[in-house]
Amino acid sequence: MPASPTATPEHIKDVNTRYHDAAAHEYNAKWGIDFGATGQKQVRLKLSKALGGLKGRSFGDGLEIGSGTGYFSLNLLQMGTIERLTATDISPGMLDALSRTAEQLGLEAETIATEAEELPFEDESFDIVFGHAVLHHIPDLERAFGEFQRVLRPGGVIAFCGEPSRYGDRLAALPKRTALLAAPVWRRVVQARERAVPEVEQSNGHALEGEVDVHAFAPADLRRLLSATGFEDRRVGGEELLANAWGWGLRTVESTAEPESVSFGWRRFAFNSYIALQKVDTRLLEPRLPAELFYNLLVSGRKPI
Numbered sequence: 001m002p003a004s005p006t007a008t009p010e011h012i013k014d015v016n017t018r019y020h021d022a023a024a025h026e027y028n029a030k031w032g033i034d035f036g037a038t039g040q041k042q043v044r045l046k047l048s049k050a051l052g053g054l055k056g057r058s059f060g061d062g063l064e065i066g067s068g069t070g071y072f073s074l075n076l077l078q079m080g081t082i083e084r085l086t087a088t089d090i091s092p093g094m095l096d097a098l099s100r101t102a103e104q105l106g107l108e109a110e111t112i113a114t115e116a117e118e119l120p121f122e123d124e125s126f127d128i129v130f131g132h133a134v135l136h137h138i139p140d141l142e143r144a145f146g147e148f149q150r151v152l153r154p155g156g157v158i159a160f161c162g163e164p165s166r167y168g169d170r171l172a173a174l175p176k177r178t179a180l181l182a183a184p185v186w187r188r189v190v191q192a193r194e195r196a197v198p199e200v201e202q203s204n205g206h207a208l209e210g211e212v213d214v215h216a217f218a219p220a221d222l223r224r225l226l227s228a229t230g231f232e233d234r235r236v237g238g239e240e241l242l243a244n245a246w247g248w249g250l251r252t253v254e255s256t257a258e259p260e261s262v263s264f265g266w267r268r269f270a271f272n273s274y275i276a277l278q279k280v281d282t283r284l285l286e287p288r289l290p291a292e293l294f295y296n297l298l299v300s301g302r303k304p305i
């Protein structure tokens with residue numbers, strides 16, 4: 001459910017900060033975020049799709065917007081796709097979690113709590129500005145894209161992945177509803193225990209979940225935004241249809257069970273089936289179907305030299 005159309009930008013940013021601060025400690029577990037080979041492969045695939053290919057390309061100074069706990073940036077840093085990282089987020093709690101993981105992985109990451117519409121950096125400081133699942137939270141996207149353009153060096157690129165498409169967002173409601181109906185049968189079959197406290201009631205922050213999203217995009221909205229803010233080599237693509245519907249179904253049934261009662265065997269099956277469907281999406285559907293049909297949109301552009 002998106003934020004109310006009458007919500008002010010200040011309210012949206014405040015709710016985003018409080019919601020993500022509250023979500024930070026369980027965020028990696030909730031979303032199955034991985035910092036090993038699997039996570040790196042997933043992130044590289046997404047960035048490559050957004051940019052229309054990577055082919056061993058790397059970037060010197062990388063700035064992540066809405067970095068959360070570091071899913072995108074720490075994986076890119078580990079692979080050497082970016083050499084130096086500045087991770088930003090409106091939520092200090094998320095950045096604390098990112099710093100702890102960076103330390104465990106032996107990585108250097110500068111973290112700065114800031115909102116995307118006003119970045120505390122000099123002009124022309126970065127070679128790539130990127131993010132995952134963040135644009136849909138930002139109230140004034142034209143202002144934010146203007147900032148991305150300002151802090152990029154000439155010839156630098158932006159790349160954002162995992163943005164909900166308008167149609168895909170509606171499509172995801174169906175597997176969620178179906179999975180909720182099927183959940184009692186699923187729990188019996190996999191012998192998982194029903195969750196005593198529903199996930200949505202687990203922390204104060206969850207009460208804010210319905211207010212943090214501001215946009216779901218049509219590809220044309222993102223193309224207009226890139227063009228209005230002066231980016232060249234503009235690309236907008238779609239990603240994941242079958243994998244996403246299946247993934248939402250899996251996540252919904254799992255959210256009805258006590259996490260420790262869900263067996264390793266089930267989790268392995270869930271992950272492998274998701275990856276198999278992702279391959280079908282990548283090889284068969286994404287090259288053939290229009291971007292708007294997919295759940296996630298990917299967007300990239302280049303600052304003119």
Ligand SMILES: C[S@@+](CC[C@H](N)C(=O)[O-])C[C@H]1O[C@@H](n2cnc3c(N)ncnc32)[C@H](O)[C@@H]1O
Pocket residue numbers: 013016017020065066067068069070071072088089090091094114115116117131132133134137138139
């Ligand atoms: C859905 S999470 C994604 C986190 C991370 N990129 C990932 O993929 O795991 C969205 C993130 O954007 C941040 N965020 C929300 N509004 C923001 C804003 N106006 N400026 C900067 N970050 C924002 C949130 O605090 C949160 O960490």
